[in-house]
Amino acid sequence: MQQKISLKLLPSEAADEAAIKKLLANSSGKKESEIKGFHILKRSIDARGKTVWINLTVNAFINEPFHKRKIPKFHFTDVSKAVKRVIIIGAGPAGLFAALKLIEQGIKPIILERGKDVRARRRDLALLNKEGIINPDSNYCFGEGGAGTYSDGKLYTRSNKRGDIDRILHLFVYFGAEENILYDAHPHIGTNKLPQIITAMRKKIVECGGEFLFEKKVTDLIITNEKIKAVKTADGLFEADAYILATGHSARDIFILLDSKNILIHAKPFAMGVRIEHPQSLINNIQYHSNYTDEFLPPASYNLIDQVNGKGVFSFCMCPGGIIAPSSTDNGELVVNGWSPSKRNNPFANSGIVVQVEMEDAIKIIGKMQLAIEKDSPLLLMEFQKLIEQKAYAAGGGKFVAPAQRLVDFVENKISSSLPDCSYLPGIHSAEIKNILPGFITERLKMAFRSFGEKMPARFGGKGYFTNEAVIVATESRTSSPVRIPRDSETLNHPQLKNLYPCGEGAGYAGGIVSAAMDGEKIAGKLANVLI
Ligand SMILES: Cc1cc2nc3c(=O)[nH]c(=O)nc-3n(C[C@H](O)[C@H](O)[C@H](O)COP(=O)(O)OP(=O)(O)OC[C@H]3O[C@@H](n4cnc5c(N)ncnc54)[C@H](O)[C@@H]3O)c2cc1C
Structure with a gap:
């Protein structure tokens, strides 16, 4: 039994x-x-x-013979001669999982990706980390696998659609992830393992007759009779029966393109702040009450949240044993995020600590700066995000060196005369973070940091969370999309364009790898009803 x-x-x-x-x-x-x-x-x-x-x-x-865990079978069919074809713009988790689901349903996916394959992309990341040189089409956000490839690969989501989540996790295992992601409360793959998994997905898509085209940035939409007729790239036009737009939260050119063509988009609140880094041993000591032995316990994580003056301040994308990564997509803008390898064996723990940004906050700041952007522009929050990222870049002094401050110094308005070691490879430079982020963010961050210090106090002679051994790095600004691309709640297509399907994080329907993958599958499922 x-x-x-x-x-x-x-x-x-x-x-x-x-x-x-x-x-x-x-x-x-x-x-x-x-x-x-x-x-x-x-x-x-x-x-x-x-x-x-x-x-x-x-x-x-x-008293029953043991058998190995059953992984569900997936039926990827040959779609090379399929009559129905769908163009997927963007090969992030949303685009990839949409492609796999289309194949299961007998529809041919054609993926147009602005970036390069995972291997070529790695060289661009090395150039960014070592030389401070960015490729605007191949970086931590753009390229095969999207922002998910060189991410931390944490696979938990706030979504409670258990069946759908299990399917996504099983697909990851099918493509090479370890089975522990199926049962761990906080499943994690790690940056070192994700590229092989993403490559295996691409190989399956191509083997089944799907097309996967790199360095194909979509720059225009050709529209006739409320439908997309073709999408334009530097290498010509591509046509299909339907178009899934899964370009992620950093494809600002796509938001600008949609707005310039009067295709409805909306500004969407997002969160912004800093990334904080502590020695991992300090976090282990607090969370495991000095009991940490790296043999049997993983490096400790934390999840913090506070309400300060009517706004949520919360930790985001915590990476135990991780590295702070330059996640900008263009020159002159500084964005940070975090990743960790599967073993999480780096000596630092980092996480984003961010504050919710609403439209009225951005209007005030943009108003003060007298920027030429309308208060009701759907791009207002995106422009605000860009503005702060540009200030951070300037404060770092260039080449993606990031402005940084010791935690207690930040809260007590002191300039840090020295900075601790930090995992951020392009380097950090002492700066006053209050001169980069707007007051409504910095003041809340200061209060939240004190309160987080009370939640994670010093233990057994060690240091607590609120310590000058921690450093904060600016800016954590791409937590989610600053724009929503609307879609009909039933048919899932854009209200003005019958065959355009906004999808994933960039369109505002996901906030992480699993939810983006689930949204990709949802769109592909709907397309099967429409096209077949
Ligand atoms: C460093 C880092 C760490 C992260 N860690 C985690 C984590 O641990 N767990 C988690 O759940 N999430 C994490 N995330 C977030 C996660 O990666 C995203 O939520 C997820 O990738 C969103 O999926 P998506 O498919 O909607 O968009 P994206 O992954 O952003 O993919 C969009 C794709 O579209 C392509 N594209 C853009 N414009 C065009 C165009 N004009 N033409 C053609 N292609 C285009 C891009 O190159 C990109 O490949 C992390 C992100 C980063 C940057």
Whole structure:
């Protein structure tokens, strides 16, 4: 028989198959020899008390032959001769998962991606990190796999559509991710493993007869009779029955193009702030109450949130054992984000700490700067975002060197006379962050940092979260899209263009890898109803 059993184990026990079997035997009242094997269904860390526990839910095979975990089969068909063709603009998670789902449904996807394949893209990232030179079409946001490829690869989402999430996770496993993402409470792949997975997805798409075209930036839409007839690239026009627009939150040229053609888009609130970095050992000490042994516990993470003067201030994309990455897409703009390798074995912990930005906030700032942009422009929040990123770039002194300040110095309005070691490869430069971010953000950040310090105080002689050993780096500004591209809630197409399907994070329907992938599948599912 198979029995679902929940266990509470020490980290060393949870890492030891024999120890788990012994506990399963105790818990089920059977002999150890009767436990033939088990599948982990859920694994989470409980670090609330002095002792850190691992909670496991397993499916135990008792007196029944053990069989390996069943991964669902996916039926990718040959679409090389398919009559219906869909152009997907952008090969991020939204575009890739849309393509795979179209193939399952017998529709041919043609992916047009402005950037390069993962391998060529890696060379552009090295140039950015080492020389401070950016390629506007190939960087941490643009290229095969989109912003998801050289990301942290955390796969949790606030969405509660469990069936859809499981399908996305199983697809990741199908393309090479480890099975632990299926049961970990906070699944994570890591930057070192994502490129191979993305490559395997591309190979499958091409093997099934889909087309995957790199360095094909879409620069215009040819429209006739409320429909897109073709999309324009430097290499000519491409035509299909429908068009999925999955260009991500950094494709400002696409937002500008849509607005210039009077295609309806809306400004969308987003969040902005800084990335903070602590020594990972300090975070481990606080979160694991000095119990950390890297043998059995992963480097600790945190999730912080506070309400300050009517606005949420929250941690975003926390990367234990991570690296702060230059995530700009153009020269003269400084954007940071974070990633970590699968082992999370770098000595630093970083996360974005951001404040919600609404339309009225941006109107005030833009008004003060007397910028020539209408108050009701759908591009207002995007222009505000760009403005702050440009200030940050200037404050860093160029070549993507980032302005930075020690945490307590920032809160106490002191210039940092020295900066701690930091993982950000292009380098950091001491600057006053309050001169870069608007007052409504900095004042809230200061209050939130003090409150986060109270939530994560010093323990056992170590330092707490609120310490000058931490450094803040500007700016964390691409948390989500500053624009929404509307779509009909039923048909999912743009209200003015019957065969244009806005999709993923850039269109405002996702906020991370899994939700973008789910949105890609949703659009592809709808297209099967329309086209077949
Ligand atoms: C450093 C970093 C770390 C991150 N870490 C995580 C994480 O751990 N977990 C998580 O869930 N999310 C993370 N994210 C966010 C996540 O990557 C995005 O939410 C996700 O990739 C959005 O998917 P998407 O397909 O909607 O858009 P994107 O991934 O942005 O993909 C859009 C694609 O469109 C292409 N494109 C743009 N314009 C054009 C054009 N005109 N013509 C043709 N192609 C075009 C781009 O080159 C890009 O490949 C991270 C992001 C970064 C930058």
